[in-house]
Amino acid sequence: MKITSLRTTVVGAPWRELVFLELTTDNDLTGTAEVRMVNKTDTLLACIDELAPRYVVGSDPFDVERLAWNVQRGEYGRAGEVTQSALAAFDVACWDLMGQALGVPVWKLLGGRFRERVPAYANGWYTSKRDPLAIARLAEDVVKRGYRALKLDPFGAASAELSAPERRAAVEIVTAVRQAVGPDVQIMVEMHGRFTPATAAAVAVCLEPCEPEWLEEPVPPENAAALRRVREATRLAIATGERAHTMADIREFIEGGCVDVVQVDLTHFGGFLAMKRLAGWADAYYLLMAPHNVCGPVGTMANLHLAVATSNYKVLEHFNDFADPWVQELVDHPPSVDRADGCFAVPERPGLGLSLKHDVCAAHPRTGARIRLFEAGWERRGAGTGKT
Numbered sequence: 001m002k003i004t005s006l007r008t009t010v011v012g013a014p015w016r017e018l019v020f021l022e023l024t025t026d027n028d029l030t031g032t033a034e035v036r037m038v039n040k041t042d043t044l045l046a047c048i049d050e051l052a053p054r055y056v057v058g059s060d061p062f063d064v065e066r067l068a069w070n071v072q073r074g075e076y077g078r079a080g081e082v083t084q085s086a087l088a089a090f091d092v093a094c095w096d097l098m099g100q101a102l103g104v105p106v107w108k109l110l111g112g113r114f115r116e117r118v119p120a121y122a123n124g125w126y127t128s129k130r131d132p133l134a135i136a137r138l139a140e141d142v143v144k145r146g147y148r149a150l151k152l153d154p155f156g157a158a159s160a161e162l163s164a165p166e167r168r169a170a171v172e173i174v175t176a177v178r179q180a181v182g183p184d185v186q187i188m189v190e191m192h193g194r195f196t197p198a199t200a201a202a203v204a205v206c207l208e209p210c211e212p213e214w215l216e217e218p219v220p221p222e223n224a225a226a227l228r229r230v231r232e233a234t235r236l237a238i239a240t241g242e243r244a245h246t247m248a249d250i251r252e253f254i255e256g257g258c259v260d261v262v263q264v265d266l267t268h269f270g271g272f273l274a275m276k277r278l279a280g281w282a283d284a285y286y287l288l289m290a291p292h293n294v295c296g297p298v299g300t301m302a303n304l305h306l307a308v309a310t311s312n313y314k315v316l317e318h319f320n321d322f323a324d325p326w327v328q329e330l331v332d333h334p335p336s337v338d339r340a341d342g343c344f345a346v347p348e349r350p351g352l353g354l355s356l357k358h359d360v361c362a363a364h365p366r367t368g369a370r371i372r373l374f375e376a377g378w379e380r381r382g383a384g385t386g387k388t
Ligand SMILES: [Mg+2]
Pocket: 190, 192, 216, 217, 242, 292
């Protein structure tokens, strides 16, 4: 089996653009992958176009070790956010092809059925004004939808510091959500790398009575010593990693004991091959994986296969019941969260188990949208405005 051609498709939504890659083989199989590139869609497309003729077209999709070595080492230049995202797209589409060629779902090739249900947490649901009761009402809707976990960033457009009133406002929002959802629903608090270590530590202590499941990216993502200052100031679990793209990026955080939940993004970290390596390494430190996922249905499905086959996979992030729910219609068999228990079922079709519907994709052309986390109102995710 040889890959003969590739096709990229970009779908626009009010606050994100979704890039889909399809690889076609000489035996007429099509493997699919997805990346939601953070604000650099054109750059990703250019990287895919530049690397594919060298390492993908003409290759056997089973040879993912060679593919990864070529992109990460053979190229000589260091692989970062864009390159590792291009590699992830190639890798995921190759695993989809492997599964189809063998007639088995991808999780069978990644370690088999470790679990029957994959718990999800909701994101993209708090698209109201920053009012504690308004957000609490939306949180109640999330729980009614079946979710047993949800995430929010209650800090508005904050950067570096929080004034006393801003800090109280954020704590009031999380407190209202906790009161609305009860003690057993997990609340993940997202900080988007906004704060100095001192500010993050102070906020963490204020949030402890709300019992959040984790604090996410309290400080910018590059400095393990800065994160350790927060880690040492609170009993709460620390999650980070969505802006790590190689083992080298995340090494110091894991070895240094700075992180409890590793959030590396499958679609920005080189795909399945790299994620299985990372999961095994994280397990040596008894850490759990909760990969960042802002993708539409294809990237979410890739995460689902990884989750089924990975023992230390904690929970799968999911936007697509709340933000841009129409993205589910972009494929024939989208993964969905069961209203009965807030979990995904194990996918059983060969490969990833879905295909793009190009007519639906064509109805949602590019928007040029990007997320602006340091501008007021970003959390509305373009609702009613057409832009974030
Ligand atoms: Mg995050």
